[in-house]
Structures are given as structure tokens and as C-alpha cells.
Amino acid sequence: MKRTYINITLILISLVISLVLAVTHFTGLRKVEIEPNRAPPILIGQSDEEDILAIKQYKTPSKAKNITISSLSEENQTEVMLLARLIHAEAGNQPYEGKIAVANVVLNRVKSPDFPNTIKDVIFQKGQFTPVANKKINNTPTEEDIKAAKEALEGVVVLEDALYFENSKNKNNWIKKNREFITRIGEHNFYR
Known part of the structure; x- marks a missing residue:
């Protein structure tokens, strides 16, 4: 019974993540400007690749x-x-x-x-x-x-x-x- 709940929970989490990625990809979110001394937003580009690149490029100020x-x-x-x-x-x-x-x-x-x-x-x-x-x-x-x-x-x-x-x-x-x-x-x- 516990395994069934764990499997259902994992499936639901996967579906939510997939839905968020799909909505992000198809709505064409634009890059937002990162304010100094603030962490970058999670979703900033028009694709996963843009998001990853932007987050890699951001470095916390000294x-x-x-x-x-x-x-x-x-x-x-x-x-x-x-x-x-x-x-x-x-x-x-x-x-x-x-x-x-x-x-x-x-x-x-x-x-x-x-x-x-x-x-x-x-x-x-x-x-x-x-x-x-x-x-x-x-x-x-x-x-x-x-x-x-x-x-x-x-x-x-x-x-x-x-x-x-x-x-x-x-x-x-x-x-x-x-x-x-x-x-x-x-x-x-x-x-x-």
C-alpha cells in the first residue's frame, strides 16, 4: 500500500514539473532583469536552455x-x-x-x-x-x-x-x- 502511494506521489510530481515546463515553454516568458544583490528568477528565458545559461552566467556579487x-x-x-x-x-x-x-x-x-x-x-x-x-x-x-x-x-x-x-x-x-x-x-x- 505504501509503495502505491509513493508511486502515485512521484507520478504527480513528475506531471506537475512537466506541466510547469510546458507552460513556460509555450507562453514564451521573457528574460527579466536581475537586480543587483538578488538571486536570479527561476524561469527567465524562452527555453530551458536559456534558463540554464542565464543561471550559469549569474554570479553572486562579492x-x-x-x-x-x-x-x-x-x-x-x-x-x-x-x-x-x-x-x-x-x-x-x-x-x-x-x-x-x-x-x-x-x-x-x-x-x-x-x-x-x-x-x-x-x-x-x-x-x-x-x-x-x-x-x-x-x-x-x-x-x-x-x-x-x-x-x-x-x-x-x-x-x-x-x-x-x-x-x-x-x-x-x-x-x-x-x-x-x-x-x-x-x-x-x-x-x-
């Missing part, structure tokens, strides 16, 4: 948040401020997750053999970032921009392998033809 700019070495202060200025110029009006994603693009390029190997050289590589050309890179970043730069440098990752981004309103055919779309955060599309 606990060492109270590092002040003045406590960093001079070289690290320069990197934080340069990255913060780029974040401010490129993503100043974007959600916090988007600010970290822009920083992730720069740091991913530093790691890539296809780009220069320092933050400064990546940011100032000719033709890569509009704010360098139009001098908006020189604008003063906000505290939130600086925090996003510090967190990215401390290892917070929103997008692990993104190497490019663009404003979603741009009609850049090159990037769409030559790069794989990853996701959209705020008004930016990210590509690998």
Missing part, C-alpha cells in the same frame, strides 16, 4: 563591497575610474545590470587574444567606443557607475562571454551579420 577608491593602488584607481567613465558615457541611463555588462565587455576583451590586453588600451582602441571619439569619456561618473566598475573588477559577471554591445536603436548591420546575439539589457544588445 561580499567585499566596502573598498574605497583611495584604498586601492594608484593603478587600480585609474582602472576603476576609466571603466566607470566608460560605463557612465555608454550606459549612464541603463539599469545597474547593464552597467556591469558594459564593464564585462571591456574585461572580456582584455582576456581575449583578439583585443588589447589592458583596460586602457581596450577602451581607447581606435573606432571601438563612441564616447572616446566624442569625448564623453571625460565626463564625471556617478557613484553607481564607480560601484559597477569596482564590482566588475572584483569579479561580478552579468555576461561571461560578451565582446560587443550596441544601442538597440542602432541599425548596425555588421554586428548583426557577424556576431551572435546573446541578450538585451535595457537599451543595449549584447553579442559574442
Whole structure:
């Protein structure tokens, strides 16, 4: 008798899980933005693969948040401020997750053999970032921009392998033809 109840319970659990997955798949849930310091939602993509990828990409922010700019070495202060200025110029009006994603693009390029190997050289590589050309890179970043730069440098990752981004309103055919779309955060599309 107990085995029958256990078997029925397992069957019911399997049916509920299957139903949830089917509803999720067919309703086409959209990715929701992950707020800083919060765990990702369980169902965020349009498929199981998207959900798994998004959860793998999310990393809990570092606990060492109270590092002040003045406590960093001079070289690290320069990197934080340069990255913060780029974040401010490129993503100043974007959600916090988007600010970290822009920083992730720069740091991913530093790691890539296809780009220069320092933050400064990546940011100032000719033709890569509009704010360098139009001098908006020189604008003063906000505290939130600086925090996003510090967190990215401390290892917070929103997008692990993104190497490019663009404003979603741009009609850049090159990037769409030559790069794989990853996701959209705020008004930016990210590509690998």
C-alpha cells in the first residue's frame, strides 16, 4: 500500500514539473532583469536552455563591497575610474545590470587574444567606443557607475562571454551579420 502511494506521489510530481515546463515553454516568458544583490528568477528565458545559461552566467556579487577608491593602488584607481567613465558615457541611463555588462565587455576583451590586453588600451582602441571619439569619456561618473566598475573588477559577471554591445536603436548591420546575439539589457544588445 505504501509503495502505491509513493508511486502515485512521484507520478504527480513528475506531471506537475512537466506541466510547469510546458507552460513556460509555450507562453514564451521573457528574460527579466536581475537586480543587483538578488538571486536570479527561476524561469527567465524562452527555453530551458536559456534558463540554464542565464543561471550559469549569474554570479553572486562579492561580499567585499566596502573598498574605497583611495584604498586601492594608484593603478587600480585609474582602472576603476576609466571603466566607470566608460560605463557612465555608454550606459549612464541603463539599469545597474547593464552597467556591469558594459564593464564585462571591456574585461572580456582584455582576456581575449583578439583585443588589447589592458583596460586602457581596450577602451581607447581606435573606432571601438563612441564616447572616446566624442569625448564623453571625460565626463564625471556617478557613484553607481564607480560601484559597477569596482564590482566588475572584483569579479561580478552579468555576461561571461560578451565582446560587443550596441544601442538597440542602432541599425548596425555588421554586428548583426557577424556576431551572435546573446541578450538585451535595457537599451543595449549584447553579442559574442
